[in-house]
Amino acid sequence: MSRQPFTPDQYHELVSKLTPSSRMLRGYWRAFWVGGLICAVGQALTLWADTLHLGEVTSPMFTTGVLVFAGTTLTGIGVYDRIGQYAGAGSAIPVTGFANSVAAPAIEFQREGAVMGVGARLFTLAGPVLAYGIASSVVVGIAYWLIRGWVL
Amino acid sequence: MSRAGQQTFVYDRPPAIAAHASIVGPKEGQGPLAEWFDTVLEDDLLSQKSWELAEMEMVRRCVLDALNKAQLPSEAVQAMLGGDLNNQIIASSFAARTLGMPFIGLYGACSTFAQALVIGSALISGGYLENAACTASSHFCTAERQFRFPLELGTQRPPQASRTATACGCALLTAEGEAPLRVTQGTVGRIIDLNITDANHMGAAMAPAVFDCIAAHLADTGRSASDYDLIATGDLGWIGRNLLLELCAAAGLDMPADRLIDCGASLFSREQDTHAGGSGCGCVAAVSCGWLMKRMEQGELSRVLVVGSGAMFSPTSSQQAQSVPGIAYAACIERKD
Numbered sequence: 001m002s003r004q005p006f007t008p009d010q011y012h013e014l015v016s017k018l019t020p021s022s023r024m025l026r027g028y029w030r031a032f033w034v035g036g037l038i039c040a041v042g043q044a045l046t047l048w049a050d051t052l053h054l055g056e057v058t059s060p061m062f063t064t065g066v067l068v069f070a071g072t073t074l075t076g077i078g079v080y081d082r083i084g085q086y087a088g089a090g091s092a093i094p095v096t097g098f099a100n101s102v103a104a105p106a107i108e109f110q111r112e113g114a115v116m117g118v119g120a121r122l123f124t125l126a127g128p129v130l131a132y133g134i135a136s137s138v139v140v141g142i143a144y145w146l147i148r149g150w151v152l
Numbered sequence: 153m154s155r156a157g158q159q160t161f162v163y164d165r166p167p168a169i170a171a172h173a174s175i176v177g178p179k180e181g182q183g184p185l186a187e188w189f190d191t192v193l194e195d196d197l198l199s200q201k202s203w204e205l206a207e208m209e210m211v212r213r214c215v216l217d218a219l220n221k222a223q224l225p226s227e228a229v230q231a232m233l234g235g236d237l238n239n240q241i242i243a244s245s246f247a248a249r250t251l252g253m254p255f256i257g258l259y260g261a262c263s264t265f266a267q268a269l270v271i272g273s274a275l276i277s278g279g280y281l282e283n284a285a286c287t288a289s290s291h292f293c294t295a296e297r298q299f300r301f302p303l304e305l306g307t308q309r310p311p312q313a314s315r316t317a318t319a320c321g322c323a324l325l326t327a328e329g330e331a332p333l334r335v336t337q338g339t340v341g342r343i344i345d346l347n348i349t350d351a352n353h354m355g356a357a358m359a360p361a362v363f364d365c366i367a368a369h370l371a372d373t374g375r376s377a378s379d380y381d382l383i384a385t386g387d388l389g390w391i392g393r394n395l396l397l398e399l400c401a402a403a404g405l406d407m408p409a410d411r412l413i414d415c416g417a418s419l420f421s422r423e424q425d426t427h428a429g430g431s432g433c434g435c436v437a438a439v440s441c442g443w444l445m446k447r448m449e450q451g452e453l454s455r456v457l458v459v460g461s462g463a464m465f466s467p468t469s470s471q472q473a474q475s476v477p478g479i480a481y482a483a484c485i486e487r488k489d
Contacts, residue, residue, distance in 0.1 A: 085307070125301070
């Protein structure tokens with residue numbers, strides 16, 4: 001016996017009417033300035049690396065290394081989750097967010113031990129990014145190899 | 153008459169609530185109900201090695217606190233009925249291991265406390281038990297890692313998401329006793345699913361089940377909502393509470409808005425940034441054992457319907473894109489003067 005006054009479709013309509021939507025414009029602004037700031041710091045690091053004559057290959061690696069170190073440190077001292085709550089994609093998309101997604105499970109699952117805890121769970125969040133990132137780079141590489149005769 | 157209608161138990165020998173105890177975490181202790189809880193934890197790890205052990209310790213302390221108030225030794229407890237949100241309800245069963253009580257483990261997601269009251273009262277009324285410790289707990293940090301993400305991950309939560317309360321409540325029911333509060337009726341709800349697939353929106357997933365349970369309770373007992381001083385839902389949050397009011401209005405069930413409160417929506421203030429409000433097994437348990445029962449004992453309220461609500465999903469069902477079914481149990485608590 002159903003007492004429900006609404007069909008699922010009618011109910012879904014009511015739910016979306018009564019659920020406040022995320023504040024999109026505010027979210028865009030926060031993501032923009034925090035994400036932009038992280039990128040500006042990255043660019044500054046690269047320019048600095050250039051003055052150290054690290055070379056074309058090493059400079060970007062130096063930048064990435066510093067940002068990953070910063071992201072991991074901020075995760076460890078419990079600051080990055082607050083930044084993330086504020087900035088959303090602004091702090092999730094840059095490489096510092098990638099560092100956060102690896103460091104957070106490392107902290108969380110250390111109580112399950114080094115093998116089945118940290119070892120097994122370290123890439124639970126970053127795993128999909130790595131898997132599909134590497135897979136798509138292979139696809140792009142093959143596509144490039146096939147068409148390079150026409151392009152170049 | 154020990155039964156009314158399709159879903160309601162009417163207890164012939166309504167058990168007394170001999171004692172009740174509540175423990176909440178630090179954030180809950182900054183909320184508007186802080187003064188009503190027996191214990192506000194300063195350290196939500198409770199000096200333990202893991203969050204799961206911390207939750208277990210919280211349950212243990214809460215049950216012992218209730219027993220102390222009733223001056224009942226733990227060996228005299230005939231059954232502990234309880235559950236939590238952890239896989240295989242480890243917080244409750246590990247606490248029961250330490251307490252050494254006969255244990256009936258329950259799972260009704262966040263409705264577990266009301267479920268324990270309904271079943272515990274039936275067993276006492278039926279003469280199978282002389283007393284029962286009914287409990288339920290939840291911990292923000294155990295729930296986050298099991299259902300969502302690691303604590304330190306920088307994610308944003310949508311406005312409809314709720315915060316799992318770090319809280320535990322225990323009500324000690326006895327067959328005999330002079331205590332003023334009695335559990336007089338209990339209604340077992342149906343699983344209702346209106347195909348909400350957003351596991352963040354538990355208020356929306358559970359509101360139809362809560363509506364169904366309240367409607368069944370009122371139909372079975374021949375009462376109306378205004379026969380209650382308060383109808384306290386578990387953890388619909390403020391969006392879910394609004395949905396429940398809409399459901400009642402559309403079904404022609406008279407539900408005075410000033411008599412309908414939600415424990416989750418009451419536990420935190422809006423400034424605490426918990427979005428839709430508090431949730432978790434411990435939310436309705438601690439708010440009932442703290443705020444509601446104390447107000448009843450002070451004579452401010454004389455008949456309250458506690459409606460615990462649960463979202464019966466798991467991370468697996470959610471990842472497999474299944475909808476979130478809801479359940480609710482209602483326990484009627486009355487003051488006998």
